Amino acid sequence: MLEVRNLHSFYGDAHVLHGVSLEVKAGEVVALLGRNGMGKTTLIRSIMRLAQPQMREGSLLWKGEELKHLTPHEVAKKRIALVPQGRRLFPSLTVVEHLTMLKPASAKHGWTVNRVLEMFPRLAERKNHRGNQLSGGERQMLAVGRSLMIDPELVLMDEPSEGLAPVMVQHLETIIADLGKTGLAILLVEQNLYSALSVASRIYVLETGKVVHAASVEEVKKDQAPLMRFLGVH
Numbered sequence: 641m642l643e644v645r646n647l648h649s650f651y652g653d654a655h656v657l658h659g660v661s662l663e664v665k666a667g668e669v670v671a672l673l674g675r676n677g678m679g680k681t682t683l684i685r686s687i688m689r690l691a692q693p694q695m696r697e698g699s700l701l702w703k704g705e706e707l708k709h710l711t712p713h714e715v716a717k718k719r720i721a722l723v724p725q726g727r728r729l730f731p732s733l734t735v736v737e738h739l740t741m742l743k744p745a746s747a748k749h750g751w752t753v754n755r756v757l758e759m760f761p762r763l764a765e766r767k768n769h770r771g772n773q774l775s776g777g778e779r780q781m782l783a784v785g786r787s788l789m790i791d792p793e794l795v796l797m798d799e800p801s802e803g804l805a806p807v808m809v810q811h812l813e814t815i816i817a818d819l820g821k822t823g824l825a826i827l828l829v830e831q832n833l834y835s836a837l838s839v840a841s842r843i844y845v846l847e848t849g850k851v852v853h854a855a856s857v858e859e860v861k862k863d864q865a866p867l868m869r870f871l872g873v874h
C-alpha cells in the first residue's frame with residue numbers, strides 16, 4: 641500500500657536519509673526501530689510531505705500513486721494520518737474540540753467523536769478538559785484519537801510511548817494492536833523495542849539514514865541476536 645523507494649532527504653546541505661526503501665501493506669503494523677538521531681522522524685516527515693526535510697530523490701508510492709508532489713493536507717486527504725512526536729496539542733482546546741477540528745461533531749460515518757471516546761474511555765471522562773489539563777498518557781490518547789478523525793487507512797506514529805509510564809505504554813500497546821485488528825495499517829516509530837515487538841508484525845532498523853535490517857517479528861522472536869546487533873544492544 642505504501643512503498644518508499646530509494647528516499648534521499650536533506651535538511652539544507654545535511655544529507656540525512658540515504659536511499660531508504662520500505663513497505664507497509666494494507667492492515668499491517670510495521671515498526672521502525674533505531675537509536676536517537678538515525679532518521680526515523682525525518683522519514684515520517686518526508687512521507688507526510690512536511691516543509692522540512694527536502695526530499696531530493698526517490699519515490700513515495702501510495703497505492704501506486706506518487707505522493708512526492710503533494711502538500712501535507714493533500715497527503716492527509718489520501719487517508720494517511722500522522723501522530724507527531726511530542727503530541728502537538730492545543731493547550732486551550734478541549735478534548736472534544738481537538739476531535740471536531742478535523743470532522744464536524746454531527747458526522748455519522750467512519751470515526752466519530754463518540755467512536756473515539758468509546759475507544760478511549762479515559763478521554764470520555766475528560767472530554768471537556770483542555771489540552772493543558774491532561775496527563776501525558778491522556779494527551780497521547782488524544783493525539784491518536786485525533787489522527788483517527790480523518791478516517792485513515794495508514795497512521796504514522798512517531799514514538800507514541802515516549803515519556804509515558806509503563807502502565808500507559810501497555811495501554812497504548814493494546815490500543816495499537818486493537819487498531820491494527822480493525823484493518824488500519826500503522827507505521828510505528830519506536831525506541832521501546834519490546835513495545836514494538838508486542839504490536840508489530842514486521843520491523844525495519846534505521847541506522848544513519850539507511851535501512852540496515854528488515855525482519856518479521858516471528859524471525860526476531862526465534863533469534864533476537866541480529867536485531868540486537870543492529871540496535872547496538874549487547
Ligand SMILES: Nc1ncnc2c1ncn2[C@@H]1O[C@H](COP(=O)(O)OP(=O)(O)OP(=O)(O)O)[C@@H](O)[C@H]1O
Pocket residue numbers: 651654656674675676677678679680681682683692
Ligand atoms: N530540522 C533539522 N535541521 C537539521 N538537522 C536536523 C533537523 N532535524 C533533524 N536533524 C538531524 O537529522 C538526523 C536525523 O534526525 P531524526 O530526528 O530524523 O532522528 P530520529 O531517528 O527520529 O531520532 P529521535 O529518536 O531522537 O527522534 C539527526 O542527525 C538530526 O540531528
